[in-house]
Amino acid sequence: MLSIKDLCAKVEEKNILKGLSIEVKPGEVHAIMGPNGSGKSTLGNVLSGRPGYEATSGSVLFKGHDLLDMDTEERAREGLFLAFQYPVEIPGVSNMEFLKAAVDAKRKHQALSELSSVEFMKLARETSKRVSLDPSFLKRGVNEGFSGGEKKRNEIMQMMLLEPDLCILDETDSGLDIDALQVVADGVNAMRDGKRSFLVVTHYQRLLDYIVPDYVHVLAGGRIVKSGDKSLALELEAKGYGWLEGEVA
Amino acid sequence: MTEEVESLIKKDYAAGFHSAIESETLPPGLNEDVIRFISAKKEEPEWLLEWRLKAFRAWQEMEEPKWAHVHYPEIDFQAVSYYSAPKSMANKPKSLDEVDPELLATYEKLGIPLHEQEMLAGVAVDAVFDSVSVVTTFREKLEEAGVIFCPISEAVKRFPDLVQKYLGSVVPQKDNFYAALNSAVFSDGSFVYIPKGVRCPMELSTYFRINEMNTGQFERTLIVADEGSYVSYLEGCTAPMRDENQLHAAVVELVAMDNAQIKYSTVQNWYPGNAEGKGGIYNFVTKRGIAHTNAKISWTQVETGSAVTWKYPSCILKGDNSVGEFYSVALTNNFQQADTGTKMIHLGKNTRSTIVAKGISAGQSDSAYRGLVRINPGAEGARNYTQCDSLLIGDRCGAHTFPYIESKNPSAVIEHEATTSKVSDDQLFLCQQRGLDAEKAISMIVNGFCREVFKELPMEFAVEAGKLLEVSLEGSVG
Numbered sequence: 094m095l096s097i098k099d100l101c102a103k104v105e106e107k108n109i110l111k112g113l114s115i116e117v118k119p120g121e122v123h124a125i126m127g128p129n130g131s132g133k134s135t136l137g138n139v140l141s142g143r144p145g146y147e148a149t150s151g152s153v154l155f156k157g158h159d160l161l162d163m164d165t166e167e168r169a170r171e172g173l174f175l176a177f178q179y180p181v182e183i184p185g186v187s188n189m190e191f192l193k194a195a196v197d198a199k200r201k202h203q204a205l206s207e208l209s210s211v212e213f214m215k216l217a218r219e220t221s222k223r224v225s226l227d228p229s230f231l232k233r234g235v236n237e238g239f240s241g242g243e244k245k246r247n248e249i250m251q252m253m254l255l256e257p258d259l260c261i262l263d264e265t266d267s268g269l270d271i272d273a274l275q276v277v278a279d280g281v282n283a284m285r286d287g288k289r290s291f292l293v294v295t296h297y298q299r300l301l302d303y304i305v306p307d308y309v310h311v312l313a314g315g316r317i318v319k320s321g322d323k324s325l326a327l328e329l330e331a332k333g334y335g336w337l338e339g340e341v342a
Numbered sequence: 343m344t345e346e347v348e349s350l351i352k353k354d355y356a357a358g359f360h361s362a363i364e365s366e367t368l369p370p371g372l373n374e375d376v377i378r379f380i381s382a383k384k385e386e387p388e389w390l391l392e393w394r395l396k397a398f399r400a401w402q403e404m405e406e407p408k409w410a411h412v413h414y415p416e417i418d419f420q421a422v423s424y425y426s427a428p429k430s431m432a433n434k435p436k437s438l439d440e441v442d443p444e445l446l447a448t449y450e451k452l453g454i455p456l457h458e459q460e461m462l463a464g465v466a467v468d469a470v471f472d473s474v475s476v477v478t479t480f481r482e483k484l485e486e487a488g489v490i491f492c493p494i495s496e497a498v499k500r501f502p503d504l505v506q507k508y509l510g511s512v513v514p515q516k517d518n519f520y521a522a523l524n525s526a527v528f529s530d531g532s533f534v535y536i537p538k539g540v541r542c543p544m545e546l547s548t549y550f551r552i553n554e555m556n557t558g559q560f561e562r563t564l565i566v567a568d569e570g571s572y573v574s575y576l577e578g579c580t581a582p583m584r585d586e587n588q589l590h591a592a593v594v595e596l597v598a599m600d601n602a603q604i605k606y607s608t609v610q611n612w613y614p615g616n617a618e619g620k621g622g623i624y625n626f627v628t629k630r631g632i633a634h635t636n637a638k639i640s641w642t643q644v645e646t647g648s649a650v651t652w653k654y655p656s657c658i659l660k661g662d663n664s665v666g667e668f669y670s671v672a673l674t675n676n677f678q679q680a681d682t683g684t685k686m687i688h689l690g691k692n693t694r695s696t697i698v699a700k701g702i703s704a705g706q707s708d709s710a711y712r713g714l715v716r717i718n719p720g721a722e723g724a725r726n727y728t729q730c731d732s733l734l735i736g737d738r739c740g741a742h743t744f745p746y747i748e749s750k751n752p753s754a755v756i757e758h759e760a761t762t763s764k765v766s767d768d769q770l771f772l773c774q775q776r777g778l779d780a781e782k783a784i785s786m787i788v789n790g791f792c793r794e795v796f797k798e799l800p801m802e803f804a805v806e807a808g809k810l811l812e813v814s815l816e817g818s819v820g
Contacts, residue, residue, distance in 0.1 A: 169777040181768040185790025195776035
């Protein structure tokens with residue numbers, strides 16, 4: 094699904110990722126943990142092609158294609174989804190309109206016909222209920238005046254509608270209370286179907302109680318310094334990140 | 343009146359589309375003889391000639407206004423030709439094949455029906471007559487309701503009393519430099535009269551699109567809504583129109599009698615000049631309405647065209663409890679400049695006005711909102727709410743807000759809100775990460791920004807306006 098080899102990347106002339114390698118197979122859930130400033134968010138941004146995040150060397154293969162060679166929107170249409178840590182508001186653009194445009198763009202890419210408004214409305218309503226968002230949110234501006242929890246649930250709703258192959262969750266747990274976290278985790282777990290892969294970027298172990306990963310990687314100083322199974326997350330919870338500092342070259 | 347209307351229909355087509363009027367264009371220059379010539383050509387009554395001459399004499403004493411936030415080379419008013427008969431069929435393109443493909447591509451994007459494309463592009467074909475039946479149907483319906491809707495040049499002949507009574511009653515000849523010029527040389531335009539208590543049975547739009555072809559560069563429109571009547575009038579067209587005249591100076595006057603309502607919507611898409619800022623229309627417009635007791639005037643405009651726009655649709659809220667509204671979207675791209683806004687003059691008690699102005703600047707363009715809210719001493723309990731939002735796309739454009747507030751009555755309540763924002767990189771990235779390309783994303787964000795204004799437009803127009811913004815913004819991302 095995703096094969097990252099020796100990836101180096103810079104943001105505003107500052108080298109952040111310094112030779113990162115990860116191999117994600119279809120259906121796997123990988124958690125990326127690490128202290129603040131280790132490059133966790135940079136990874137998601139580089140993979141999704143955010144302007145200003147520049148890969149300087151290394152390679153990334155996504156479903157066999159050279160990911161770094163693709164435009165931002167092309168990556169999205171090909172099935173890469175980034176759930177934002179801080180989703181922005183787009184005033185006046187209704188959620189429904191935005192979601193339909195996104196789904197249509199993807200369907201067009203797949204050479205499928207656009208969904209009719211009626212079909213889409215039905216689908217969107219059902220999906221909003223799955224993340225406990227009242228369908229009235231579909232009529233509101235994208236994230237406009239949403240609470241932190243509502244924004245995150247809106248992200249998960251978008252993910253469900255777009256049915257991506259690879260989902261990157263960028264600190265989705267930040268700012269969520271326990272109930273909202275449960276809703277988000279349920280949404281993600283419902284999408285685990287043995288084929289779809291997840292990259293869960295988080296600072297805290299808490300989220301991984303709900304979304305249980307197959308692998309846990311510790312990112313520090315722009316590289317993976319330790320990998321293990323879910324027990325590694327618990328170990329980090331108990332010991333903190335300090336004991337790994339020595340591993341940073 | 344029935345027969346009169348009937349004969350108008352025929353006359354209209356005879357003059358506009360069918361008969362071979364000899365092409366006649368005056369040499370450049372403006373003097374009293376030119377005005378006499380225009381008036382004679384139009385077979386106008388003596389009073390109108392005098393009216394024009396009075397305007398011309400006033401104009402000669404006036405100076406071109408320089409206060410607007412726009413820059414353009416000095417206009418030589420003696421280098422303009424002030425009379426040009428409609429082009430003869432022989433000079434027109436024979437089919438759409440002879441029309442600039444770029445223009446056609448734009449029509450295509452806007453979804454303009456083929457027969458309308460031909461009319462807009464000035465094609466000399468029978469296709470025009472496809473719409474005759476539509477027009478006739480409209481005419482019959484309007485006639486039943488007693489509504490008068492015809493070119494103002496015809497109204498002068500058929501309804502001289504009405505025209506003489508109201509022409510210049512809202513925008514006097516000496517009002518301003520461009521209004522005076524228009525009063526002296528106006529070419530044609532529309533006249534609308536809605537009788538007492540009548541609700542005009544349709545939006546006055548489709549017909550106008552067709553009629554509009556021959557109004558020329560100095561358009562004059564007069565709409566009178568008698569007591570308790572209602573009319574919604576749509577001016578302009580989302581499609582860019584071919585026009586060789588660079589200088590446009592129109593005047594629109596609205597009269598809303600007691601308890602009447604006039605809703606006036608405009609989409610202006612004159613040629614804005616090319617991407618380097620060469621060419622384009624200079625558009626200097628005076629639009630004003632007077633609202634009597636309990637009357638309401640609502641201006642909605644979407645301005646995307648012209649190289650230079652100078653336009654302030656205004657309301658004189660004369661009667662008690664009268665209401666004025668102004669909803670505006672002004673979009674500038676490349677090297678376009680717009681200085682636009684409104685004036686709300688509160689005279690009557692408990693008068694209310696609402697202003698929602700949205701300016702969008704892209705490329706190296708400059709857009710300014712200029713608005714006046716004046717509360718006169720007698721306007722007890724007057725209220726105004728103004729909201730002015732600017733959206734910038736890129737970092738080479740400008741947005742400016744010049745609000746003027748004059749309150750002479752302590753009971754007045756005036757609110758003013760203004761914001762300036764940029765289409766943020768984060769918004770763009772969110773859209774692109776969801777699979778939308780940058781142009782689609784920008785147009786979606788801009789449309790969202792304009793939503794409050796678009797919802798004031800008649801449904802069909804609102805959809806067109808959205809598409810128009812998309813087309814106008816092409817190439818603004820890069």
